[in-house]
Amino acid sequence: MDALDIADPIAAEDIAPVQRRRRRVGFGFALAAGWIVFVLLLAIFANVLPIQSPTDADFLAKRAPPSAEHWLGTDNLGRDELSRLIHGARISLTVGLCAPVIGVIAGGLLGLLAGYFRGRFEALVVGGVDVLLAFPPLVLALAVTAYLGQTIPNLVMVLGVLGIPAFTRVARAATLSLAQREFVVAARTLGATHARILFRELLPNVALPLIAFFLLAVAVTIVVEGALSFLGLGVPPPAPSWGIMIGEGRESLDIAPRLAFMPAAAMFLTVLAFNMVGDSLRALTDPRPGAL
Amino acid sequence: MLGFVGKRLLHLIPVLLAVTVLTFLIASLLPGDLAYVMLGDQATPEKVAALRHTMGLDLPIWQRYLHWLSDVLRGDLGRSFRTGETVLGAISARLPVSLQLMVMAEVIGLAVGIPLAICCAVRPGGRLDRALTAVAFGKLSLPSFMVAILLIYVFAVQLHWLPATGYVPLTEDPLGNLRCFVLPALTLAFGEWPVLMRVLRSDMIATLQEDYIAMARAKGLRPARILLVHALKPSSLTLVTVTGINIGRLIGGALIVETIFALPGIGRLLVGAIYARDFIILQGVVLFVAAGFVVVNFIVDMLYAVLDPRIRHGRA
Numbered sequence: 001m002d003a004l005d006i007a008d009p010i011a012a013e014d015i016a017p018v019q020r021r022r023r024r025v026g027f028g029f030a031l032a033a034g035w036i037v038f039v040l041l042l043a044i045f046a047n048v049l050p051i052q053s054p055t056d057a058d059f060l061a062k063r064a065p066p067s068a069e070h071w072l073g074t075d076n077l078g079r080d081e082l083s084r085l086i087h088g089a090r091i092s093l094t095v096g097l098c099a100p101v102i103g104v105i106a107g108g109l110l111g112l113l114a115g116y117f118r119g120r121f122e123a124l125v126v127g128g129v130d131v132l133l134a135f136p137p138l139v140l141a142l143a144v145t146a147y148l149g150q151t152i153p154n155l156v157m158v159l160g161v162l163g164i165p166a167f168t169r170v171a172r173a174a175t176l177s178l179a180q181r182e183f184v185v186a187a188r189t190l191g192a193t194h195a196r197i198l199f200r201e202l203l204p205n206v207a208l209p210l211i212a213f214f215l216l217a218v219a220v221t222i223v224v225e226g227a228l229s230f231l232g233l234g235v236p237p238p239a240p241s242w243g244i245m246i247g248e249g250r251e252s253l254d255i256a257p258r259l260a261f262m263p264a265a266a267m268f269l270t271v272l273a274f275n276m277v278g279d280s281l282r283a284l285t286d287p288r289p290g291a292l
Numbered sequence: 293m294l295g296f297v298g299k300r301l302l303h304l305i306p307v308l309l310a311v312t313v314l315t316f317l318i319a320s321l322l323p324g325d326l327a328y329v330m331l332g333d334q335a336t337p338e339k340v341a342a343l344r345h346t347m348g349l350d351l352p353i354w355q356r357y358l359h360w361l362s363d364v365l366r367g368d369l370g371r372s373f374r375t376g377e378t379v380l381g382a383i384s385a386r387l388p389v390s391l392q393l394m395v396m397a398e399v400i401g402l403a404v405g406i407p408l409a410i411c412c413a414v415r416p417g418g419r420l421d422r423a424l425t426a427v428a429f430g431k432l433s434l435p436s437f438m439v440a441i442l443l444i445y446v447f448a449v450q451l452h453w454l455p456a457t458g459y460v461p462l463t464e465d466p467l468g469n470l471r472c473f474v475l476p477a478l479t480l481a482f483g484e485w486p487v488l489m490r491v492l493r494s495d496m497i498a499t500l501q502e503d504y505i506a507m508a509r510a511k512g513l514r515p516a517r518i519l520l521v522h523a524l525k526p527s528s529l530t531l532v533t534v535t536g537i538n539i540g541r542l543i544g545g546a547l548i549v550e551t552i553f554a555l556p557g558i559g560r561l562l563v564g565a566i567y568a569r570d571f572i573i574l575q576g577v578v579l580f581v582a583a584g585f586v587v588v589n590f591i592v593d594m595l596y597a598v599l600d601p602r603i604r605h606g607r608a
Contacts, residue, residue: 131310134589135582136541138548139562143318143574146566223435227548230437231563243437250441250552254449264438272433279429 029280032273039270043090052080054087054240063256075245075259076252084240085266091241092270095155096222100167102160104214107167112206114168115175116198125172129165137162141224142233150236155228159221170213174206208281215278219271226267242267296597304590311582312364316357319575369576374568379576382561389459390557393550394542396477398535401484406531409489410519413496413527421493428486440479440552447475457554476553480546484538491534495527529599533592540588 042049052070057077064074072081114125141158148154178184179202187201228234229243237244242263249260344350348359363370369379412421448456454475460468499505500523508518547559554560558577565573 127306127310131307131314134307134311134586135314135578136585139578139581140318142547142563142566143578146569219433223433227435227437231548231551233563233566246437246441250444253441253445257445257449260441260445264441267435268433268438271435272430275429275433 026280028276032276035269035273036277039089039266039273040093042086043093046086046090049086051083051086054079054083055238056080063252063259072262073256073258076248076256079240081259081262084245085242085263087240088242088245088263089266089270091152091235091239092222092225092267094152095159095225095235096218096274098156099159099221100163100214100217102157103163103167103217104210106161107164107169108171108206108210110164111168111171111173112175112198112202115172116179116194116202122172125168129168132162132165138224138227141228142231145228146233150234152235155225155234159224163217163221166217167210167213170209171206174209175202178202178205208284212278212281212284215274215281219274219278222267222271222274297594300590300593304586307586308583311586312361312579313357315575315579315582316360318578319571320353320356364579369579370572372565372570372573374570379573382573383558383577383580386557386561389555390542390546390550390559392462393473393476393480393546393555393557394539396473397480397484397542397546398539400477400481401488401538402535404481405485405488406492408485409492409496410524412489412493413500413523414515414519416493416497424486424489428490431482431486434482436479436483437548437552439482440475440549443475443479444552457552459555472553472555476546476549476555479549479553480542487534487538488531492527492531495530496523499523499527529596532599533596536588536592536595540585540592 057079058074061070061074062076064070066073070080070082072085075081075084110125114122141162144158145154148158184197184201187197192201225234225241226243226246229241230247232244232247234243235241237248245263246260246267249256249258249263252259341350348356351359367380369383371378372382408424412418412424415421444456447454455472456475458472460472462469505518505523508522513522546557547563549555550557550559551563558581561573562577562581564570565577
């Protein structure tokens with residue numbers, strides 16, 4: 001099942017023959033993708049990089065300015081700021097990349113089936129999605145992680161499940177418009193089974209909008225993880241999550257504002273990069289200009 | 293019109309019921325026994341069993357749901373086992389704060405968004421339009437807690453113009469009350485205006501293509517008059533919807549901002565309930581927020597139909 005094989009020329013043709021005009025991805029796209037790769041590499045190799053421990057406190061060097069020993073200085077407890085930023089990237093990206101996987105698989109499948117089979121099943125799925133969307137996601141995330149316990153796997157699970165309704169909507173909308181197209185009708189007249197039509201004909205075409213939305217979901221998930229950790233309800237300290245670091249930096253905003261602004265800048269740039277790459281991909285599949 | 297309202301009402305009831313089911317399930321299926329939490333370190337197996345029995349926790353889950361639902365329908369959301377405060381009392385004490393914050397944020401958001409949208413729509417694709425589109429896109433990546441910290445740093449820490457946190461009741465000191473709402477409202481409005489601007493901008497661009505606008509131009513009306521009198525009202529339908537939905541969303545969605553600025557609103561009540569493991573308050577507030585959102589959406593749908601006859605006649 002070559003679900004993610006978007007380079008397939010026939011699949012690309014099917015998506016939108018009208019929009020085949022070349023769009024320049026541009027300098028911003030390259031910069032954003034470069035930043036993502038850079039942060040990803042730092043996060044993967046955080047343990048082997050020649051940096052100090054993110055949790056060892058040096059109480060004699062609290063809030064020390066940048067020096068040869070501590071490139072970005074130290075935080076309120078004398079922990080190395082650069083090391084905490086890099087290990088923080090690890091947490092943000094783990095949660096940010098893993099949680100939407102749950103959403104894209106479950107939501108994508110639900111939306112695909114709902115858009116293809118229609119009828120009662122579709123009504124049920126759409127109704128369920130509407131109800132889930134009535135709950136403010138942050139409220140649900142807060143309540144459920146508080147009950148289940150604040151660990152990274154729990155966060156991934158809760159944020160992943162919360163993403164399902166949105167992915168369902170995207171997949172269903174894409175499937176609805178594709179299910180009437182000639183190539184699906186052709187496959188059906190050739191006697192293809194439902195499973196074959198769903199996974200060989202429809203899925204490769206629904207995959208591109210889903211991947212674009214996946215990247216936007218990564219951005220949103222990183223923000224939500226940051227917000228939860230900022231409130232002290234995400235990953236528990238002393239883990240160096242960007243959200244926790246911003247929260248701790250806020251306490252010393254008057255004496256060492258950089259302790260709040262550096263993790264904030266790291267998170268902003270990463271989220272911006274995912275938004276930019278995701279939006280460029282979305283623009284490839286969506287003829288409407290610049291929907292926000 | 294009545295038929296339209298009836299149809300939407302019929303749709304509203306199952307959604308509200310589903311919201312109550314989900315709220316109840318979240319609060320009761322998650323690990324952690326209420327009786328243990330309430331008894332704390334005095335929990336002996338006998339005491340727990342007795343408390344579970346008096347609270348009806350030993351009944352099957354669907355019976356507990358029906359009991360709870362009938363209480364809810366009679367307006368009884370229970371009371372906090374920690375403070376003894378009723379959930380409804382706690383909500384109504386905090387609601388004015390959340391409402392004031394929401395209204396101020398929405399007013400600031402509209403005051404910034406509408407003029408900018410009109411400027412963009414006059415010359416779509418122009419320099420201003422492209423710059424503001426980029427700003428709106430960048431804002432997507434700037435979550436409210438970062439904006440809050442930035443504003444606190446500039447206006448409270450550096451300039452000392454406004455308090456960083458705290459709350460003064462309106463009845464005690466109206467000016468002080470306004471001052472402590474400025475930064476939180478600005479934080480929320482910062483998230484609102486780009487959305488409002490984008491929505492109005494695209495509707496306005498469409499309106500300006502209409503024949504009657506060409507007619508108004510041909511008559512030689514001043515451009516400002518055309519934009520503000522002829523084009524603004526027919527372009528504001530989506531804006532009304534989005535503003536309404538945002539208001540519904542902000543009832544509970546302002547919890548980060550309320551927590552950062554220590555404003556005693558609904559969001560803060562919720563966060564406090566989570567910290568204190570106060571299940572009853574938590575359940576009540578989640579239900580209130582979700583049901584509020586559904587009802588606000590319903591009202592917005594109705595408003596939309598009042599504004600646009602095509603919708604209530606099903607021709608949109």
